[in-house]
Amino acid sequence: MNKRNRVLRLMVIFAALAMVVSACSDDDTGTTAATAATTTTEGTEPTEAPTTTEGTEPTEAPTTTAVEETTTTEALPEIVYVNACQPDTPYDTTAYAPPAYAAAGGTVYRTGIFQDTTTDNYWAYMDPQSTVWNAYLLGPTKPALFGTNLPGLDLTNDLATSDDPGVAAADGDGFSVTVPMRTDVTWSDGTPITAHDVVFTADTVCQFALGGNWVASYQWAQTDEATGEFSDALGLIGVTAVDDFTVKFTWNKDPGLAIWPYSVGVAPVMSKAAWQAVAEDAKASEDPAEVLYAASGAGDASGGPTIFFAREAGAFAESVGNLDYYDNGRAVSSGGVDFTTGPFIGDQTFELYGDQSAAVLALKAGEVDYLYNPLGLQRGLLDQITGDANLTPIVNATNGFRYLAFNMRRDPMARQGFRDALAFMIDKEYITGSVLQGVAFPLYATVPEGNTSWYNAELADAWQAEITDLALDTRYDGTPFMEAGEDEELGTEDDVAYTATGTEARLHAAVSALMADGFSWPEGQEPGFADNAIVPGKGIMLDGAPVQEITILAPGPGYDPLRATFSLFVAQAAKDLGFNATAYPTDFNVLVNAVFVPDDEGNLDFDMFMLGWSLGNPALPTYHESFWAGKNDTLINDGNNNTGFNDPEFNALVEEFNAAKTFEEAYDIMWQMEEILFTQKPYILLFDTGIIEAYRSATIQYPFTNTLSGIQFGNGFPGLVAAAS
């Protein structure tokens, strides 16, 4: 038998084996993977309903790699919680007949997008297809009881009669709030928007166990599937229509601002008339959520300034102006700007571009009026825009930050002295100003300066001064800073004392912090400062033992050159102190997986990493709980707190913040949390960049352009944009 035949036989055996095994596989398993349904593997409990855990056992590991080890029965929580829904009532199954919408004529607002929209279904957009591109298209089409005005980020009434949401009061076994609704509000099909629409939306989220942003909007209480007992978590236990224009929300616990009004109060409301037939059909199916998400959103009723009109995958999407919009002509005053809401356009197109350079050429050529992009335009394109009289560039602060995080579960990152030392040594001003040529700016508080409602300039500036204006009279060994006398003729040849500032002061402060926390160097190997430069330390030890190599993971230069560059300077800062530190700019997915997904032993295997956060709703920054609360430790509940930071005082403040009922109260608590973060440093905040946008001022105008995260954050202002005067 020749070699070729042997290889062929091997191939036959292999393939046959694969096919036989494949054919013998379990039917349920097959269906699940192929259709991405929600059933689980043999012997496991269904996991479609939301599940929580008791105590601190990890829930299901979320990744491919870890799935193999954790999908067995013993990994599942003992108690299965399900949404505590209201009694089901059948809906009218008469098919909805939308009116024939058409472009209203007048101004066409032509916009460019860089990734395709993927759905016309608002339900799906809020959960599995929650991309920012879908948000630009569908976001402006749904009303809420309350909204947030830009640029001031102040709460305003939308469907509610008043912009005062009130507070929940004790009501039987729970806490409730009753909201009177406006009677002059209508869907684009002309029917009134009522309390029944709100109830329908909330009930659908509950009964279909919708996830993603729906959970963030309508957070229902959970009950033990077996006993019916409520879980400890706060959630809705009732949403009822008192009458056609009054809706009542009831929770199992007293809700703070984060829940009322900033969760359910600003949640989108869907048209019952448009969706009830689909929902009723879905209820009868094996997977109601999938049926709901798969339904077409064409003809869906709008309660916003635009109506979704058409979408062709890969080509374009179109919205038309909702000229019967109930708030058309409403005078608004926000953030010092007075304006009137529209729509002032008849039509909006979303045209797909694959490349920013080509898209900017299209903008210059007048093919589009505005380019949507959550990351803004590349700085290199700013010159092209600046030189064109028909275009206006805009630069705004963003609602986010980029940071260096520590794995506080292992030394030396667990040591406060190490984190303090690194904070002193990382010269953010030099790196952002000189190395990065001013494209980024240093940060000292997590709240962005652009969030004018929540930013505390006094505190942030003071924290910055603690680092940048540092002045020391004594060295880390307690001796005064001395330098050679300057004037030999005056007989001042002896050394004179001086006050160290800048790099020298920061180095000594860093070394002091390290020494105070058990770090030491071999004799004569301490870091020093000579001839205006740092003399790096060598062989640093912790509690007498050598410190192992530490690594800094950062996104690669292809993904984010700023962080990749920054990581090299962070590594150098650690090296200057005598640590064996290495920066590893790496693939973004690899990085995220490394820092958020536990390894086979259930540990997070990293030392330090650099990433960035986008901060959600700027009207009420709730991210402190998500990023740093002990209960959200990644190893406990798969949360976003992967540093392992767990400070009792901070945790208590998180609960106080969640329970706060007024802005003032929440503001004070939030800055107490910020102070703890600045002091204990689970993160060292590094920098952020502004967002660069451009629009064709020769053809369109906006009432304001100075707004947090730019025009794209307001979904391109389809209700405000007008033809240039």
Added chain:
Amino acid sequence: MLKLFIFISKRSVQMLLLFVIFLTVLFFLLEAQPGDLSQQYIGNPDIPPEEKARLAARLGLDMPLFSRYLAYMKNFFTGNLGNSLSQYPTPVTKLIFDALPRTIVLFLSATLLAYYLGFVTGKVLAWRRGKMSEYLLTLGGVGLYTVFYPWFALLMIWTFGFTLSNVTGIRVFPINKFIDVSDWLGSPFTTNQVFLRMILVAVLSMLVAAVATVIAKQRLEIRQAIRVRNIAFLLGVVFPFIYFFFSAMGKYALDILHHTLLPVMTLALVAFAGIMLLTRSAMLETLREDYILTARAKGLPEKVIRDRHAARNALLPVVTSLVLALAFVIGGGIITETVFSWPGVGLLLYNAVILEDIPLAMGGLSVIAALALIGHLVADILYAYLDPRIRY
């Protein structure tokens, strides 16, 4: 003939086995990427942590790896490519077939044009060996063949799409995209309907021309057959234009055609040089053959020797290359699709891989693999047709 049938049967079995191995390797390669789609909520602090696990369960990502593999294989061979995870619950087949028509129109046109240009210039190059035109064409061809494509494509857009329009005041070439959206608002047709009609009409026209040519070759003497062939193919090219002139889709087809010109030109300019050099080297080999010397000795005209004796024999590697290139046409091209804002199968698959949308990536790549395997088989069969010395 029986031997050929046996050969095809053997190759088909081999191809099937290879395909199973390909699917297996592909599945585990894609799965080996770090993370999965359930991590999309990590970036949103407003979404509770439990949602990651719940999304994983919804997408079937909480199942053991091997179970997912088995399920995928079983479903694949029963014709079910599943639902996309990144565009859940849209079926994979719908996404692929949505992107396919525009990919075929762009890349098929560009491939055929590039091969035609490459073959014609290649044979001329070989024939004019040592002359200035050979040096210039070779130099230009190599330059285009090695150009940094993203830069070249942007340069073409800037020159022909932007600057030319600014200078002349006429929009000679669009900047990018495959339609002018403002012309399509309120259109009774979708772009895919028009694309599909364009493909259908073009294919039918060419089929009719090919059938006419074959019949003419069998029934007419050679000169008349050649004349029929030329007329048939001319009509095959002209007929789609006549059809769309009288069709309600005409305006829309013209818009697509207008947008196709620049990317096709760019692709063909870059791709033709490779074919040209391939043809040139094959021709140079052929020109050394004894039968070329014999043809010259017989006093045949130079054009006849070049086109009918040398070029036809030099065609073999070019045709092989063409068949394989056609098999990969549906894969599109990420750079072209990105720079020309022409979202097709290439970008769809790229995003699927990046987003770890395993069903979509598997679905698309397996279709391409299947076509590539079939392409190899077709090339083998064509060998026998083109070169009488080859027999199976």
